[in-house]
Each structure stands twice: as C-alpha cells, then as structure tokens.
Amino acid sequence: MRSDLSLNLLASEFHISVSHLSKLFKEQEECNFIDYLMDIRMNRAKELLTDSEAMIKDIAEQVGYTNVNSFVRIFKK
Numbered sequence: 001m002r003s004d005l006s007l008n009l010l011a012s013e014f015h016i017s018v019s020h021l022s023k024l025f026k027e028q029e030e031c032n033f034i035d036y037l038m039d040i041r042m043n044r045a046k047e048l049l050t051d052s053e054a055m056i057k058d059i060a061e062q063v064g065y066t067n068v069n070s071f072v073r074i075f076k077k
Contacts, residue, residue: 003064007033041065042075 011018041063048059060071
C-alpha cells in the first residue's frame, strides 16, 4: 500500500475536485475516505500479524505507514 495515498492524490488522478470525490466516496461507501483507508490497512495488518513472523515495523510499512508509532497508536484504537 502506498503511504502517500490520499483523497487529494486520487482527486488529482481522476481530474475532479477533492470535495466532489469526497462526496462521491461517502455516497458509495457510507463513510469517509480516511476511515475507509484506515479500516483496510488495519484489517490487512491483522492478517499479517496473525499469519506471519514479520516484525511490527515491517508490517506497518507493508500496510502504508512510514511511522511505526503512528501505526501502533492507530492499531490499538
């Protein structure tokens, strides 16, 4: 997963405004982009923590976090 993935990046890629993309996303997924992205990353992290011997630092990087402390804080929530 890309650590730089953001609504701004996606809006730029699709050549639409951030606010329009945010509205479309919320209509389709019934949650905001950040919550959706964090949910995907945390679910993947759970799988990796369960099924691999990888270190937490490596798993954090694999799911798109450059800062392991941020990853651990969000994972605990």
